[in-house]
Structure formats: C-alpha cells, structure tokens
Amino acid sequence: RKEVEQDPGPFNVPEGATVAFNCTYSNSASQSFFWYRQDCRKEPKLLMSVYSSGNEDGRFTAQLNRASQYISLLIRDSKLSDSATYLCVSSIGSGNTGKLIFGQGTTLQVKP
C-alpha cells in the first residue's frame, strides 16, 4: 500500500463547478499535512497547510480526518486557472528530519 494515495483523475469540470479531492495516508503517526499545486513542467508550490480543525483560504477548503486517515481539498467556483495537478502530502511520522511523502497527484482540468 502506498503511503499517500490519491485518485490520479483526471477530473474534468466546467467553470464554476465545485470539485473535491480526497487522499489517504497510511502512517498514523504523521503530524503535518499539506496540499501542493503543480503546473505542467513546473515545481510544486504550497497551496495550503492542513490543520486538524480544517482551514479555508478563499475558494479552497482543506480538512483532515485523523480517525479515518484521510485529507480532503474542496475547490469552489472553479476557474480555468485552477487547472493543474494537486499533490497530497504528509510528513513521515513525527521525526525531526522534515521529510515529507508526496502522493502522485490528482489532475484537474477546468473547461470553459
């Protein structure tokens, strides 16, 4: 079983739609969780950190469910510019190396 699993998609949605991505992680000791965005042939960039209480940034909402070991990302009112690959990320346990595990990514295509 992969340590961080995501549905690769692609998710094809019209502009203005709401879309949700889920991801599961296998290490119950993981402490830090993130969503990154990666545009084609570019470096990953931090989209959001994921907190236990859930957090929202404009049209984006991230939630963490530790009991079920999954993380979600909700995008409301999708824009064409949201088309990208979204990487789900968790830390490797609670160690002090700063290491993160990246999922393979979920591809989103927003159509006009």
Added chain:
Amino acid sequence: NAGVTQTPKFRVLKTGQSMTLLCAQDMNHEYMYWYRQDPGMGLRLIHYSVGEGTTAKGEVPDGYNVSRLKKQNFLLGLESAAPSQTSVYFCASSYPRAGGPTEQYFGPGTRLTVT
C-alpha cells in the same frame, strides 16, 4: 530573496558521463532535499540533509552522491549517468519545527536527459 535556485535548468548527457547539479537557498533553512520526478511515479526522495556537513539516503539513492559543505548549498552528483536517470530533478528546503515538519520550498527543477 531568490528562494531556491537550481543550476543548470536543462542538460543532456551521454551514458557514462558525470555531472553535478547545484541547489542554493537563501532562506537560511537547515534542511535540504533532492527529489526526482518521473511520469506516474510522483516525487521520490533521493538524498537529504538536516544540516551543514550531514547527508542521508532517501528512497532512491543508488547512482547518486550528495554533499552539503555550506548551509546554503546542496550538490547532487551523478558519477556515471545511465538512461534510467533521465528525469526532472527538484531541490527543496525547509526548516525544523517542534510541532512537526514544515512545508518544503522547491526550486524550478533541472531537466536531465541521458542518451
């Protein structure tokens, strides 16, 4: 601040040649990482460093060596390049935090082709 920079951006090597990829960060981060990204494989950790003068193996270290002689620089070396090392290489950095790992900041990547 430039953040994380990588040199070179592109490179084509012949099998058996050697090269060094340079990563530099100006954020005074303790931790630095080298990843490779291949289609369908996601980001895989090659080597990492938790401080100047220290390095450790990641998930896919074979065929690569690293050095961290200065805090701001992390070098990745390929001693004898193989076609299987054709990939996009990303460097990243982060800082320690008591509550758990922080986000990593990535460089723009180096696209390496080995023929």
